[in-house]
Amino acid sequence: MQVTETLNEGLKRGYSITVTAAELDEKVNDKLLEAQPDVEMKGFRKGKVPLALLKKQFGERVLGEAMQESIDGAMSKHLEDSGDRPAMQPEMKMTNEDWKPGDDVEVAISYEALPEIPDVDLGKIKLEKMVVKADDSEVEDALKNLAESAQNFEDRKKGSKAKDGDQVVIDFLGKVDGEPFEGGAAEDYPLVLGSNSFIPGFEDQLVGVKAGEEVEVNVEFPADYQAEHLAGKAAVFECTVKAVKAPAAAEINDELAKQYGAEDLAGLKGQIAERLEAEFANASRAVMKRKLLDELDGMVKFDLPPSLVDAEAGQIAHQLWHEDNPDVEGHDHPEIEPTDEHKSLAERRVRLGLLLAELGRKNEIEVTDAEMTQAMMNQARQYPGQERQFFEFVQKNAQMQQQMRAPIFEDKVVDYVFELAKVSDKEATKDELEKAVEALEADEPSNG
Template sequence: MQTVETLNEGLKRAFRITIPAKDIDARVDQELKTIAPQVRMPGFRPGKVPANLVRKMHGAALEQQALQSAVQDGVQKLMADQKLRPAMQPSVELEEGGPGKDAVIKVELETLPDVPEAKIEGLKIERLRVEAGESAIDEAVDRLAAGQKSYDSAPAAKKAELGDRVVIDFEGKVDGEPFEGGKGEGMSVELGSGRLIPGFEDQLVGAKANEQKVLEVTFPEDYPVDYLKGRGATFEVTVNEVQVAREVKADDEFAQSMGLEGIDQLRELLKNQVEQELNGLTRTHMKRQLLDQLAAAHDFPVPGSMVEAEFDQIWQQLEHEASHEEDAEAARAEMEKEREDYRRIAERRVRLGLLLSDIGQKNGVEVSQQEMNQLVMQAAQQYRPEDRQKFVEYLRNEPMAAAQLRAPLFEDKVVDFLFEKAEISERSVSRDELEAAIEAEEGHVHGPGCGDHDHDHGAKPKAKKPAAKKAKAEDKAEASPAESEAEAKPAKKAAKPKAAKEEAPAAEAEAAPAKKPAKKAAKKS
């Protein structure tokens, strides 16, 4: 095999590999010896078919298989010989080849950068502590009680208001034609819940029992039914009943209805939940301070392919969220104005990811096998029971996929390590003050790499929702890039696992087109 380097600019590398035809033929001959005893042909005893006839029958397939294995082995050898650490899956292209010809392969890739020694001394972080006081627990109890509310039928003349529930029959049509799943009877809808597609619930405000209405709506672009995405529809609705919420009193009887001894036990459980929530907010604030200081102190080149992949992920999430805004077009227009800001955020996230990974590796931060097993089992729960083992096998065979699963926990452990190294001061504040501090951080826009920590305080107003999410996007520093072990199998493309996520139950799908798709949970550290 002959290898020639054709490009070496920054992190970009390219090579041309020539695999001699004789090497490919040798692989074909070896495979012929393996399969010949299994070939059956009329007129010949089993295993006695001449090799030339076997080649004539299976030669094309064997040559293709031999070429693929030769290319994969060639790329693996290239990575090992050149000590390359690909940032992303290398591009491999067959430039020349064919029966009896040398195979000429073009390999293009970006390498992971050499991360400079991390400056982790002198980190200063303020921990804002919030006590889970009685008022916070009262609010948690009230929220829980509100979620357990029941309804009573309202008088026939009662007009439905936000917070009321209506029981409806409906039939939806697109271009005047009914569509599958667009019809339902006796469906209960809480007005203002946001469960249905935009505009559906709003148009039922003011309706009375036995009233018929025609609703005009547009399905979101990310609606789970492909042929309905972005399409306008009409729903003929009959309001059977208007119901009003009955006040739920948070007392011993309420707690006992939930299987507890009384309201005191419920308050103790909710206190623990409130404390966890407040600790999460405190950690978010601390982590943002940490990442800002790391970003300010480190600037090094990062692979453009990784930045582009990170940007695509951010942009897809923003588009998903914009599609559920009241004015989706305005939200998308605002996003477009800030496209370059988000691209800089993507670059910052990649750089911080590489930096955190390097810090973790150099300081012995590890995810144990037991912790990894727990992650795998948790992730496997999203698949059908019969497909979970396939998912587990997929992770075993794909190091990069396993590294992506490991990355968030690895990152958290690196952050905890850095917290231990930092000088931490404490201050007691109210929940409002803590949330205000977090929101204030959402207002600034980080420059490329935050090389001088020069924040643009001409911040976008919080009302512009996509802009308000910038700080949260910046906080997510994926630790997977340098931990991805991309060099393990660079020539092998990561295949999707055969296990498919379970579809919605048929009974629930009947009214599905009227339902708003649930937002995907995004990790916002």
């Protein structure tokens, strides 16, 4: 087997690989000899079929496998010997297209090698971490929001009409074709109008009712209703309105605290302060991460694989086009040509991506199975009732796994750099942190 360099220009590499007919024939014979003990053929005992007959019967099929294995093996050995790491999957093309059995195989291989990443003195990086404490007014505002979300309902004045958002307490009996059906009756049922918890159209017909009234609600079960014997059927619900109640915020006291798992109001305030400060810390980390990426971008320069930059620029242009054209959901639109600004942003992202990847590789930073499982669990919560299907989809989809693994890996590398950098705390107000985050979001396209 012969490997000849045909291109070495910047990061571009080209090689010609020749696998001789004799090498292929030897590999075919080896594979047939390996399989011979298990082959059964009419007229021969198991394992006694002559090699010549095996070659005539299976040689052509085995030859294809031998060719692919030889080329892959040559490529693997070349990468091992040279130390090259292709930026993307190498392109392979057979150059003697008129090839026939008995001929040498000639293959042209081309790729872009990942560049040498210069070492960075991470200890020279200086960063400020905005530290924001939750003050009493912020805790009180959060408490008020909790009280509103944990609203109670209080009786309206006698004779008041029910409004959207009110709670009506009803007895009801549902009938289809004049006959009651299973599950169609209840007593003292608290129904919040506008909650859409009942069949479409049911709650609308109770807006305006008063306590003590009897009302017939006429609805039609959806065609896809889960109970097949009711799907698509017209129904009448005989309702007795027993109370009409208006929403009222819960009182801020120990009872409210217990609803949220705290022992008392002081404990709930402590929980709220911790949650707020955790949110502030996450926002502060995002600001510090941007500053870090800016610092790293200014510290290193190296050649970038054009294929990676072009692919990233195309992706950026496509994403921004869709943000400007939100009505276009699919990809049936004119080809989007990246601008110089897109290419500049792509170069930054590729440079930082390669640098972070190299820092992770050199320092043996990896995403653990436990971290991947946790990420899958977090994302699976977005599909209630379909968590198992989501897990199975991810397990079978290598690209999806990589999409989930990449941000976890990046954050672990960033945390590693934070540990080595000189980080000083800077006390800040919530307003100052919010302004920093707003500036971050306004400059989002330049994010690494």
